[in-house]
Amino acid sequence: MYHTQSFAMLEKCSTLREAYHDFKDSNLTVHYFDGTTKIFEAPCPVRLLLDKYLNKESKFAIVGALVNNELMGMDELVFTNVLTIAPVLLNTSIGAQIYRRSLQFLLSMAVNRVFPKRRLVIGHSLGSGIYFEFQEDPIESLTEDEIQKIQAEMELIVKSDFPITRRRIAWTEAVDHFTAIGQEQTMMLVAQHNRPYVPIVVCDGFIDIWHGPHVGSTSILSQFELKLYGTEHGFLLRYPRSADPTCVPEFKDMPKIFETFKESKYRGKVLGVRCVGDLNRLIGRATKGELQSYIHVSEALHERQLVAVAEKIVTCPSVHLVLIAGPSSSGKTTFARKLCVQLQVFGKQPQCISLDDFYVNRDKMPKDEKGDYDFEAVEALDLPFLNEFLLKLLRGEIVTLPKFDFKTGTRKEGKQMQLSISAIIVMEGIHGLNDRLTAMIPQEQKYKIFISALTQLNLDDHNRIPTTDNRLLRRLVRDFQFRGLSGEETLMRWPSVRAGEEKYIFPHQGNADFIFNSALDYELAALKVIAEPLLKNIRPTTPVYHEALRLLSFLQNFDPIPHKYIPDCSILREFIGDSPYHPDDH
Structure with missing residues (x-):
């Protein structure tokens, strides 16, 4: 039997540093980067440090x-000695995450004051903004006047300079509170935890669930903009980028991305899985076959998208070149191979060509600002040679495929090929949507596809699941499974991957003729099985430790799904293993 006092203490603690509170000394020492040290009375708030x-x-x-x-x-509060400490500024990627999370909280607080009987639910990201909707029965149209009232209330709260603090309340209190105010998704998320307390964020009497640090005061949240958008009951909460947190950037519409998200949200509503609470409830009923049925329907919807895009391609007789692009871990390779299967169903003969074989020789490879070879730059590809090659191929001429030797850094000759009348070239690469890549090919002969994992699932009413986190967890799992990389190595490389996406991929996504959403609403529960142990192996001494903790905290919201439930032909198999489209990986 547990000692009553020890058991009560353990229940009370949320992290190791809080557990240490009961065994702490009266002081703690802080070591700063400049070599100085300072002693504080423990526990001590970060602000004082x-x-x-x-x-x-x-x-x-x-x-x-x-x-x-x-x-x-x-x-x-900090309870232990501090060996390293670094302030997080607003103009950093971490600072931007804190700002956006706090801004979402500010919006929820303002809506609660102006329209206390209306239910605000977060949607998805869209450029430098997040889409929100009011969901009530009956649905009321949102007006410009109402948007201005919310914005005015947000500005008033900002001017009031209210402190924003983290607190904990009893589990039963949290369930009762979120049930009473109609935050259905938040209530489900809380109810499925078995901890005796729930972390919350508090500001001038308003509370919401805590998913990570917020800014210390509302006065910091001065830069934002509300904009009516999308449906008659939706709007955008727009925010500054980390590169310039002093202003909200000019609005750039993304109607195709919005429509893709809208379709995904509708699908989630129809299938009854709109948030993590819905998914966990379904996982809990796995023995009844409901989970397997849901997974099969989700996969069938993916196949339906593939059929739709294949049909669009074949109904355009002038199209002979399909270009596929998307950010890291979108599932481009599996998508390209499955698309080829669907094109064959329509009587076409797809020919896959790798852009990797069109690199310039190493001595002509461009370099980045650090002096390293920049393999992601469009100039790293031999564009004149690529375009001439494609033109000859499309004219029906016999051509010799190049083969790039990455060991020697030189391009060599490969096998010969010639297209038949029914052939379609399929090329996948990060520059597929960039018009510079195939500038010499007539537009009517090209069909461009943008693919990404556009997650529609919410954590709760006011907190979304970033599509970037979905892709990061995919990459974490894939790098470990097939590239021999640790979780730490993947997290260390991720910022440079993201920088490349922002520079080379996202600016051209508007050129796409079709957007394929590769996200599966159940996948994070399956990725958790492999990702969680990898993240737990990242030690506090590493610079990406904070990111490992963030992802671990995020994954705690999901109940796991065993991989035996994942179909062999799922795009998810590209990451977790046993994919029939990647025989070389296994």
Whole structure:
């Protein structure tokens, strides 16, 4: 039997540093990067530890800190000695995440004050903004006047300079509270945990569930914009980018991306899985066959998309070149091979060509600002040679395929090929949507496809699942399974991957003729099985430890799905293994 006092103490603790509170010394020592040390009374809020930084003039606000490589909010308490501490500024990627999370909270707080009887539900990201909808029965149209009232209330809260703090309440209190105010998705997420408490974020009496650090005060949240958009009851919450947190960028519409998200949201509503709580409830009924049925329907919807895009391609007789592009871990390779199967069903003869074989020789390879070879730059490809090759191929001439030797850094000759009348070239690569890639090929002969994992699932009413996190977890699992990389190595490389996407892929997504959403609503529960142990192996001494903790906290919301339930032909198999489209990987 547990000692009553020890058991109560363990139930009370949310992290190791809080558990340490009961065994702490009276003081803690902080070691700063400049070599100085300072002693504080324990426990001590992060804000006091950052006093030497807060007193310095800075263009950008400090919104948190990396304490022993753990991300903490300004009001959180530190109980142990601090070996490393670094302030998190607003103009960093981490600072931008904190700002956006806090801005979502500010919006929820303002809506609660202006329209307390209306239910606000988060939708998805769209450029430099997040789409929200009011969901009530009957649905009321949202007006410009109502949007202005919400914006005015947000501005008033910002001017009031209210502190934003993290607290904990009893599990039963949280369930009762979110049930009473109609936050159905939040209530389900809370109800499926078995912890005796629930972390919340509090500001001037308004509370919401806590998913990570917030800014310390509402006064920091001065840059935002509300814009009517999409449906008659939806709008965008627009925010600044980390590169310039002093202003909201100019609005750039993305109607194709929005329509894709809208279709995915409708699908989730029809299938009854709109949030993590719905999914977990379904996983809990796996023995009744409902989970398997749901997975099969989800996969069938993917196949339906593939059939739709294949049909669009073959109904355009002038199209002979299909270009596929998308960010990392979108499932491009599996998609390309499955698309080829569907094209064959329609009587076509697809020919896959790899852009990797069209690299310039290593001595002509461009370099980045660090002096390293920039394999992701469009100039890394021999564009004149590629275009001439395609033109000859499309004219029906016999051509010799190139083969790039990555060991020697030179291009060699491969096998010969000639297209038949029914042939279609399928090319997959990051520059597929960039018009510079195939500038010499007439537009009517090309069909461009953008693929990404556009997650429609919500964590709860006011917190979405970032599509970037979905792709990162896919990559984490795939890199470990097939590339021999640890979780730490993948997380270390991810910022440069994201930078390449922002530079080379996303600016051209508007050129797509078709957008394929490769996300599967159940996949994060399946990825968790492999990803969670990888993240737990990342130690506090590594600079990506805070990111590992964030992802682990995120994955705690999902019940796991055993891989035996995943169909062999699922695009998810590209990442977890046993895919028939990737025999070389196994």
